[in-house]
Amino acid sequence: MGKKRPEKCISIEEAKDLQKNWCNTRTPEIDRCIGFEDTREFWWSVEELMDYLKYVKRKSRKMGIDDPGIRLYFGAYPSEKCKMKRGYATAFLAPTGAPAGELGKDGDSAPNNYNVPPFNGGSSGIPPTDY
Structure with a gap:
């Protein structure tokens, strides 16, 4: 299985x-x-997360990054971009990794990979959904 x-x-x-x-x-x-x-919670479908992770792996491999990572960042929208005119929180995923043989393989020190775009666009609960 x-x-x-x-x-x-x-x-x-x-x-x-x-x-x-x-x-x-x-x-x-x-x-x-x-x-x-x-x-304080954000939602993406498993399918769109899988698509993004596959995209990161594919793009990273082309750059010589064999073991990319993902860093999760909190962010906040500018109030003028929110439907309710409030600057609600968001979270986005940012690819990390360095080409083989360079520093930054582990998660704590892996550099952000600014050559692969971050991922956002999830939805969130207003009011938030408790776990």
Whole structure:
């Protein structure tokens, strides 16, 4: 059948604890600072994520990057670009990696690969969906 469960999977309980901790320690301050309840979750279909990851692998391979990575960044839209005229949060995926033999193979030090475009355009809950 399929492969075994990936090593870095966490339990549902741990995920709920992580989300609760975020909500308890960050959400009130962020919402108070910006003056509205911001989103804190983002959604993409598995198909579009797979398409993007395949694209990153293909483009990276052509650049001599055999083991690319993905870095997740938080961002915020300018209020004038939001339907509701608020600068809601977003998240985008940014490819990383260096050609074989160069520094930056591990995730902590892998440089961003600015030759492959980042991925955005997911949807998010307003109000946010709790995990």
